[in-house]
Amino acid sequence: MSQSQRRNLGSTLTIMPFWILVLGAYVGTIAWTVYISLTNSRMLPSTKFVGLDQYKRLFGMERWHVATQNLLVFGLLLMALCLVLGFLLAVMLDSQIRAEGVVRTIILYPHAISFIVTGLVWQWMLNPTVGIEKAIHSFGWANFSFDWLIRPETAIYALVLAGVWQGSGLIMALMLAGLRGIDQDIWKAARIDGIPSWRVYLSIVVPMMRPTIITCVVLMSLSIVKVYDLVVALTGGGPGLSTDVPAKFIMDFLFERNNIGLATAACTTLLILVLVIFVPWYYVEYCREKKGAH
Amino acid sequence: MKLLTHVLSIGMVGAGLLGTTAGHAQASEKAEVIHWWTSGSESAAVKVIADAYNQAGGEWIDNAVAGGGGGKARSLGINRIVGGNSPTAMQFNYGKQLDEIIANGFVRDISALAEAGDWENLIPGELWNSISVDGKVYGVPIDVHGQTWSWWSLPALKKAGAEVPNSWDDFFPTLDKLKAAGITPIAVSRDAWTIDSMWRFLVISKGGTELFKKIYVENDTNAVESPAFKDLVATLIKMRDYSDEGASARNWNDSTTMVINDQAGVQFMGDWAKGEFLKAGKTPMEDFVCTPTIGANEGYVYGGDMFIMTATDDPEVKQAQDLLVNTMMSKDVQVAFNKVKGGIPVRNDVDTSTLDVCAQTAIKLMASPENQVGDQPFYNSTDKIGAIRDLLGTLWTEPNPSVDAFTQKFADIISAE
Numbered sequence: 001m002s003q004s005q006r007r008n009l010g011s012t013l014t015i016m017p018f019w020i021l022v023l024g025a026y027v028g029t030i031a032w033t034v035y036i037s038l039t040n041s042r043m044l045p046s047t048k049f050v051g052l053d054q055y056k057r058l059f060g061m062e063r064w065h066v067a068t069q070n071l072l073v074f075g076l077l078l079m080a081l082c083l084v085l086g087f088l089l090a091v092m093l094d095s096q097i098r099a100e101g102v103v104r105t106i107i108l109y110p111h112a113i114s115f116i117v118t119g120l121v122w123q124w125m126l127n128p129t130v131g132i133e134k135a136i137h138s139f140g141w142a143n144f145s146f147d148w149l150i151r152p153e154t155a156i157y158a159l160v161l162a163g164v165w166q167g168s169g170l171i172m173a174l175m176l177a178g179l180r181g182i183d184q185d186i187w188k189a190a191r192i193d194g195i196p197s198w199r200v201y202l203s204i205v206v207p208m209m210r211p212t213i214i215t216c217v218v219l220m221s222l223s224i225v226k227v228y229d230l231v232v233a234l235t236g237g238g239p240g241l242s243t244d245v246p247a248k249f250i251m252d253f254l255f256e257r258n259n260i261g262l263a264t265a266a267c268t269t270l271l272i273l274v275l276v277i278f279v280p281w282y283y284v285e286y287c288r289e290k291k292g293a294h
Numbered sequence: 295m296k297l298l299t300h301v302l303s304i305g306m307v308g309a310g311l312l313g314t315t316a317g318h319a320q321a322s323e324k325a326e327v328i329h330w331w332t333s334g335s336e337s338a339a340v341k342v343i344a345d346a347y348n349q350a351g352g353e354w355i356d357n358a359v360a361g362g363g364g365g366k367a368r369s370l371g372i373n374r375i376v377g378g379n380s381p382t383a384m385q386f387n388y389g390k391q392l393d394e395i396i397a398n399g400f401v402r403d404i405s406a407l408a409e410a411g412d413w414e415n416l417i418p419g420e421l422w423n424s425i426s427v428d429g430k431v432y433g434v435p436i437d438v439h440g441q442t443w444s445w446w447s448l449p450a451l452k453k454a455g456a457e458v459p460n461s462w463d464d465f466f467p468t469l470d471k472l473k474a475a476g477i478t479p480i481a482v483s484r485d486a487w488t489i490d491s492m493w494r495f496l497v498i499s500k501g502g503t504e505l506f507k508k509i510y511v512e513n514d515t516n517a518v519e520s521p522a523f524k525d526l527v528a529t530l531i532k533m534r535d536y537s538d539e540g541a542s543a544r545n546w547n548d549s550t551t552m553v554i555n556d557q558a559g560v561q562f563m564g565d566w567a568k569g570e571f572l573k574a575g576k577t578p579m580e581d582f583v584c585t586p587t588i589g590a591n592e593g594y595v596y597g598g599d600m601f602i603m604t605a606t607d608d609p610e611v612k613q614a615q616d617l618l619v620n621t622m623m624s625k626d627v628q629v630a631f632n633k634v635k636g637g638i639p640v641r642n643d644v645d646t647s648t649l650d651v652c653a654q655t656a657i658k659l660m661a662s663p664e665n666q667v668g669d670q671p672f673y674n675s676t677d678k679i680g681a682i683r684d685l686l687g688t689l690w691t692e693p694n695p696s697v698d699a700f701t702q703k704f705a706d707i708i709s710a711e
Contacts, residue, residue, distance in 0.1 A: 042677075043394040044376065063684055129540035150542040152691045238484055239542050239691035241684055256365035257680040258391065 030271065037265040043258035054265035064266065067244040068273075070156055074245065075224040077160045078167065082220060083213070085164060086171025091201065093172070094179045104176070108169040115166065119233025122162040123149070126234075152242035155235050159243055162234055167223070171216050178212030179205065214285060225274060246270050323614035326355040327601070328374075329385035330367035331635075333547065335569030339635035343436075346630075347621045352614060357381060375400045380604035382611060383618055386433065388424045388597055389671025395602075396427050402603040402612075405431045407619050416641045418660065420668045425600055433600035434622045437637035440565040440656050441669045442495040442595045446583040449556040450477050461589045462500055469536045472559040479536035481549035481558035486687030488546050490679075492533070492562040493686050494595055494669075496526050499586075503593035503667055511673050513708040518701060527689075527697045534690060542691075553582065564597075568636040568652055584652040586659065594659040597669040598637060674708075681707045 040050045058064050089107055093100055110118065125131040126149040136144040148154040148161070182205055190200045206213075228247035235243040246266060253263035325347065331340045337358065344354040359367035364387065371384035372395060380400075386392050395401055408414070408431040414422055417435055425433035446458050451468075454475035459468045469479040482488065498506045501522055508517035517523060538558075541549075550570040552558035561567065568584065576582055586594055601622060603615040621627055628639035633649060638656050646657055659665045670679050685703055689695050 042675075043372065043391075044398060123543055127540060127543040129538065129543075147539060150539055152693065235542075236484055238486070238687060240486075240688035242688075242691065252680065253677075255369045257677045258394075258675075259677045262677075 033264045033271075034268050036260060037268045039261055041259075041261040041264075043260070045260065050261075054261045055269070058262060058265050058269065063241055063244060064246075064249060066241050067246045067249045070243060071224070071227075071245050073156055074159055074163070074227065075221070077157075078163045078224060079217065079220050081160065081164045082168045082171045083216060085168040086216070087175050087206075089168065089172040090175035090179055093176055104173070108173055110166045111169040113166065115227075115229040116233045118162055118166045119230045122158065122165070123234050126158050126161075149235065150239060152239045155239060155243045159230060159234055163227070163230060166230075167220065170219070174212055174216050174219075175209070178209040181212075182208055221278075225270065323352040323610070323617050324355060325352055325382040325614045325618050326357055327383045327385075327618070328357045328359060328367055328371040328381045329601075330359055330361075330364040331385075332358050332360040333569075335566075335573055335634060335636065339569075339631050342631045342634060343622060343627055346624070346627045347618060350617055350621055352617050352621070355382075375604055380606065382614055383434075383601045383603050386600055386602055387671055388421065388433075388435070388600060388668070390673070390675055391671065392432065392602065393427065396432050400605055401432045402605045402615065403430045403432065404434070404603055404615075404619055405429075407431075407616060411620070411623055413623070416643055418640075418642075418666050419663065420666055420672065421598075421640060424668065424672055433602055434619050435598065435600045435640040436622055436628070437598045437632050437635055438596050438640055438656070438660065439598045439637040440586055440594055441597050442491060442498055443563060443565050443567070443584055443586050443652075444495060444588065445550070445553055445561045445563060445567055445571070446585070447553045447556045447559060448581060448583060450475075450553075450559045453477065453556070454559070458583050458585065459588055465588060466532065469533075469559065473536060477556075478538040478552065478558040479560065480533060481544075481552040481561040482537040482541040482690075483544045483546045483549045484542045485546065486683040486690075488549070488563065489686045489690045490683050491564060493526075493530055495562045495587075496529055498593045498595050498667060499588050499591055500529065501526050502591045503665065506593065506595070506667055509708065510670050511668075513674075515705040515709050518705040518708065523704075524697050524701055527700050530686075530689065531695050531697070534695075565636045565652065565656065568650075569634070572636075572650075578651045584655070586655065592659065593665050593667050594656060595667045595669050596660065597671060598640070678707060678710065681710075 036045055037054055038049055038051065039046050040048045040053070093104055097103065113121075126146070128134065128145075128147045128150060131146075133144060133146045136146070148158040186204060186208075187200065190197075190204065226247050227245055228251060231237060231243055231245050231248050237244045237248050250263050250266045250270070253259045253266065329340060331337055340356070340358070344356060347354045359370050364385070367385065368391070371381060374380055375384075375395065392401070405426075408426075413431070418438075421435055421438070425431055425435055450472065451457060454468075454471040454477060456468045456471040459465045472479040480492075482492070494506075497509065505517060505520075505522055508514040509523070544552075546563055546567070547570055549558070549561050550563065550567045551574075553561045554571055554574045554576060565584075568578070571578070571582055578584055601618075603619065606612060606615070623641070625639075625641065625644045628641055629644050629646065629648065632639050632653070636653075638649065638653050638660065639646065642661075646653065649657070670682075682704065685700065685707065689700050
């Protein structure tokens, strides 16, 4: 046994319990979820196998389609807005402004607040009878209307608004760290060549910040797929079902409606959706790049 | 025989002979009880049971779980039962929620106690069916709650120059008057179940007891496709015009507060809303009017709460459960509890003269079996009820609701499985 092999054995043994934990806790529960989704379980797990019946019912449900569409709209908008806004804020902070520390803290602050509180605060602000609309009316602008929250077709944008408020601070912090990691010589070189700074950002800095942006995208995606508390606090899935999301759908059927068969079918579908989107992307981003590098 | 004497002696404790028999009870019979009564009047009501239990020699360990209309408390309780760490007792609503955990043997059969207390002759027949499966009793009924009441603010009506409508012909004119007086006619809340309360008020009150039973008991699709049903849907759609913008951000009790403060004319809600009125110092028929129906139809859609005792082999736990069951069923507790909670006692042999006017109306209605209408959970799964609520919630908010599309979807839901 060579020196390096022995060292590897030691570290393998050390890491073994964690592997068992990970396999048991994550893969095991995922397998259980998939298994339950193929049974006729209602309030309690049952072992009666019904094939894909739960999935058939799931895809026949209008509510599930609304929920997945909402996730798509919410996810894409939130992602795009947070990335753009976070980047712009980071650029602003990076340009040697005064009191950077204070501004940074203020912008990052919303992230320290939970989604539940965020949801409640925005619920009050967006409520036409007590919030922003009421305030502007009392300032004398009587025609002003800001009733996103109570209209089924716009309520999802209210969610995006609250989400952006909460999430862009974190993106800004990450982007700022990325910007600070860029070699200052590049800026000097660009200045000598007389390139305008917006062009430097767009053509040089952004491509160089690829790893940072990927981190942001991954972090955002995670919180988007599992978004639940924000919806519950801000809209309760309403008006009607207009802001329902898959996580709320799952929680409703898992607990209040005592239908764990259908809920686990929804969980599994969500997992497959995530895998379908992320596996190819992950492969392109990481695996291929590594092969090329070595 | 020994068991019987034991049961009887505890029965006497429950019957109110606290002083004489409390000495027999073991030092402390601990009972951990999971329930979801957390609002002001609710927790005051649960304290009534807890105090009576402690006085009878037990030790009440309170485990109140807020939120989700009881969904969270139920899932916590069920998880603990399945996980082998059962509470002594837990709360359920009447209905089918319970069937599955009974079938799995998680609930203690309390038929002996029920027999000793002669429950079968004391409580409504439909309720008896709901707490028992195959002749065995599993639930301790604690209250009967009317699910579909209307609560009218008298000062608001007076300001609008209107009265509580006597017929459905007067209904919309009354709302119009309220609207003209600058009062929000109907206080609506954001949750779909509150829309469902309003809807079932319409079904029982405008549609009638027979239609209600055809829809929810028999799941009859012909009744759903009838003109009478479509008329109800059209009425509900028309009622949307009498709500206000703030509805989508209100909980049910915020809407009740609007009626209490005379900012709204009427709210359609179960009789737990009464607790809010009483807490605000309002008197029924002086400050507000409660009526379970408008017009000639009579009927009382009821549901309510019960407790189940978890299955156990531990004699000490059983003893604690026996004491708990008899405390909950005792006349004093039934009356005192419901006075605070807003419902009516399940027993027909108690003195109800101390209850308020609204409760008297309910007791009178519940006295005749043809008026007793068990609410949807008696006959429908939570899944089906949820699907109906999704449908109603959507109907209430979508920009262009269609009566026919709604009817079709409603028929699909009730005919499923």
